[in-house]
Amino acid sequence: MTTEAPFAAERTAFAPVIKATGLTKSYGRHLAVDHIDLEIAAGRIVGLIGPNGAGKTTLMKAILGLANCAGKLEVLGLDPRSQRSQLMEDVCFIADVAVLPRWIRVNQLIELTGKIHPRFSKQRCLDYLAKTRINQDSKVKTLSKGMVAQLHLSLVMSIDAKLLVLDEPTLGLDILYRKEFYTNLLNDYFDDERSIIITTHQVEEVEHILTDLIFINDGKVALNCSMEEVQQRYIELMVKPDQAAAARALGPMRESQSFGRHIFLFEGSDRSQLAEMGEMRTPSVADLFVAIMSPKETTSTGGRA
Amino acid sequence: MNRLLALMQREFWENKGAFRTTPIVIGGIHIVLLLMSIFTTAHFDNELYTFREAVRMLAAQPDLFRSEHVYEIMLGTSLFFTIVLSVVVFFYLLGSLYDDRKDRSILFWKSLPTSDRLTILSKLLTAMLTAPLCFLIVFILTQVVATIIAAIMIMSVGENPWILFISSMNPIKVWAVVGFSYLATSIWFLPMSAWLILVSAFSPRVPLLFALLPPLVLSILQTWIDFLRTFTLNSSVFGMIGKWIANSPTILTAQVQDGVGMLALGLPGTERFDRTVTAGNILDRLFSADMLYGLIVAAVFLAGALWFRRRATDS
Numbered sequence: 001m002t003t004e005a006p007f008a009a010e011r012t013a014f015a016p017v018i019k020a021t022g023l024t025k026s027y028g029r030h031l032a033v034d035h036i037d038l039e040i041a042a043g044r045i046v047g048l049i050g051p052n053g054a055g056k057t058t059l060m061k062a063i064l065g066l067a068n069c070a071g072k073l074e075v076l077g078l079d080p081r082s083q084r085s086q087l088m089e090d091v092c093f094i095a096d097v098a099v100l101p102r103w104i105r106v107n108q109l110i111e112l113t114g115k116i117h118p119r120f121s122k123q124r125c126l127d128y129l130a131k132t133r134i135n136q137d138s139k140v141k142t143l144s145k146g147m148v149a150q151l152h153l154s155l156v157m158s159i160d161a162k163l164l165v166l167d168e169p170t171l172g173l174d175i176l177y178r179k180e181f182y183t184n185l186l187n188d189y190f191d192d193e194r195s196i197i198i199t200t201h202q203v204e205e206v207e208h209i210l211t212d213l214i215f216i217n218d219g220k221v222a223l224n225c226s227m228e229e230v231q232q233r234y235i236e237l238m239v240k241p242d243q244a245a246a247a248r249a250l251g252p253m254r255e256s257q258s259f260g261r262h263i264f265l266f267e268g269s270d271r272s273q274l275a276e277m278g279e280m281r282t283p284s285v286a287d288l289f290v291a292i293m294s295p296k297e298t299t300s301t302g303g304r305a
Numbered sequence: 306m307n308r309l310l311a312l313m314q315r316e317f318w319e320n321k322g323a324f325r326t327t328p329i330v331i332g333g334i335h336i337v338l339l340l341m342s343i344f345t346t347a348h349f350d351n352e353l354y355t356f357r358e359a360v361r362m363l364a365a366q367p368d369l370f371r372s373e374h375v376y377e378i379m380l381g382t383s384l385f386f387t388i389v390l391s392v393v394v395f396f397y398l399l400g401s402l403y404d405d406r407k408d409r410s411i412l413f414w415k416s417l418p419t420s421d422r423l424t425i426l427s428k429l430l431t432a433m434l435t436a437p438l439c440f441l442i443v444f445i446l447t448q449v450v451a452t453i454i455a456a457i458m459i460m461s462v463g464e465n466p467w468i469l470f471i472s473s474m475n476p477i478k479v480w481a482v483v484g485f486s487y488l489a490t491s492i493w494f495l496p497m498s499a500w501l502i503l504v505s506a507f508s509p510r511v512p513l514l515f516a517l518l519p520p521l522v523l524s525i526l527q528t529w530i531d532f533l534r535t536f537t538l539n540s541s542v543f544g545m546i547g548k549w550i551a552n553s554p555t556i557l558t559a560q561v562q563d564g565v566g567m568l569a570l571g572l573p574g575t576e577r578f579d580r581t582v583t584a585g586n587i588l589d590r591l592f593s594a595d596m597l598y599g600l601i602v603a604a605v606f607l608a609g610a611l612w613f614r615r616r617a618t619d620s
Binding site for chain 2: 108
């Protein structure tokens with residue numbers, strides 16, 4: 001599709017890692033991805049958040065050349081549909097948990113990846129594995145689900161890729177390993193030239209490492225901004241009941257109640273005005289997600305206190 | 306090239322049971338049967354009298370007679386290996402592009418920087434080279450062990466096995482002919498192999514059904530149309546496949562006619578000269594118009610398999 005591909009070598013550090021225009025994918029009459037325009041720059045960690053069936057996985061598969069989409073899509077200057085094998089030298093992905101072949105032994109998997117992937121460091125992989133309880137002679141099918149995820153993450157982290165795509169990478173892992181994984185990802189793996197895209201339902205665990213946030217709903221991009229923008233644009237205000245009516249009058253995106261206090265979420269409001277009414281803070285990604293995906297709905301939490 | 310070798314190594318690892326264990330079991334069965342026949346003989350044969358007499362009679366035969374028979378017996382033992390090999394290769398190809406879609410590991414394989422073309426090539430070469438080579442190696446080892454056992458037996462009745470049969474053996478020739486026939490057979494059956502790869506690339510489930518149903522339905526239709534009006538097609542698809550197997554450069558027939566052992570290429574045992582097992586006859590099959598058409602058909606099937614593989618994901 002793309003004619004720019006031969007000039008990929010000329011791309012600069014400022015060229016977007018992913019550039020999608022009018023990306024569309026339909027399954028029958030259902031539009032899984034609905035004319036998405038997207039640009040992701042190098043050196044970002046992007047959280048791709050959306051409810052089940054929103055089109056996240058389809059979008060990721062399109063980026064990895066695993067789904068045939070209409071529209072224009074360029075990843076690292078290549079067309080993922082026709083140049084997948086070339087693209088995979090610079091892109092790593094975990095498309096889902098537990099997709100490692102079940103018959104293979106751990107050491108065979110490492111040997112094979114080393115022979116096929118030019119940017120794989122066997123030593124790095126062995127170092128990561130040493131921190132786990134995975135036996136190198138074991139077959140994948142004898143490992144627990146969590147161990148398979150650990151193994152896959154060790155493999156992927158040992159590949160010097162420009163783009164890392166993780167679809168629910170930590171499903172089935174315990175809290176200790178999840179924490180350690182995200183710390184490693186940020187400290188050892190991530191740098192200015194690499195980009196990471198993560199989807200997960202455990203938003204709280206990744207929000208502190210994200211640089212950008214993309215919400216997807218019904219195949220469309222519902223929000224696409226950097227975390228700094230999130231801090232500037234969205235304000236969570238906690239007020240006492242006597243101020244609730246005044247705050248409500250300013251047109252919040254969402255209102256909820258917790259421990260007898262009213263919590264409002266505002267977009268682009270005047271900070272000085274809000275500050276007079278109560279306590280301000282940046283909303284969590286989870287709260288922002290709920291506000292954007294199902295606005296105008298009032299919920300109440302914290303009744304147990 | 307290194308990636309291709311790595312992919313072929315992966316195929317061997319995945320199918321170790323079929324490619325390595327299976328021929329070893331067959332070789333084991335050969336040896337066990339040989340030992341059983343020896344023990345049976347020893348049990349009923351008083352002091353191996355009959356066996357001794359048989360060996361003496363054999364020793365009295367001319368050298369040429371002995372060497373011809375040894376040659377045929379050695380080639381003949383490849384039959385069991387060949388038949389099982391074909392079954393192994395059939396099911397290997399049928400699952401080649403299907404199994405990883407079923408267990409979703411295709412998502413891992415597609416995350417590696419290898420093209421779909423290279424993947425298909427690695428599967429095809431594994432079926433054409435790796436599997437036959439594994440069977441050939443075990444076949445050779447089986448013959449070595451069987452020869453040692455036979456030599457010990459013959460020595461035990463006081464005859465010299467070297468003079469009796471080892472000197473008239475030509476093992477290298479036997480192994481070369483079998484290996485050559487395996488290679489030629491791999492090429493000859495390319496259209497079928499390509500068909501199986503195509504089926505494994507697109508089958509949503511039960512690839513066996515998708516592999517057999519189309520030729521079956523076509524054959525029934527052809528026979529039916531033939532029946533309705535004298536349709537000009539000479540043969541149905543099944544008829545064509547049967548003919549193809551009958552003409553294959555595979556050592557598939559062993560029979561005894563008037564006390565003379567016979568080995569022939571392909572299936573039906575006829576006395577036609579072009580069926581006897583010679584390198585020339587094997588080569589004849591490969592340099593035929595049939596083979597050319599077969600290669601074209603194989604190329605079309607493989608292109609189809611590549612088309613499907615490029616679009617294949619886990620769902």
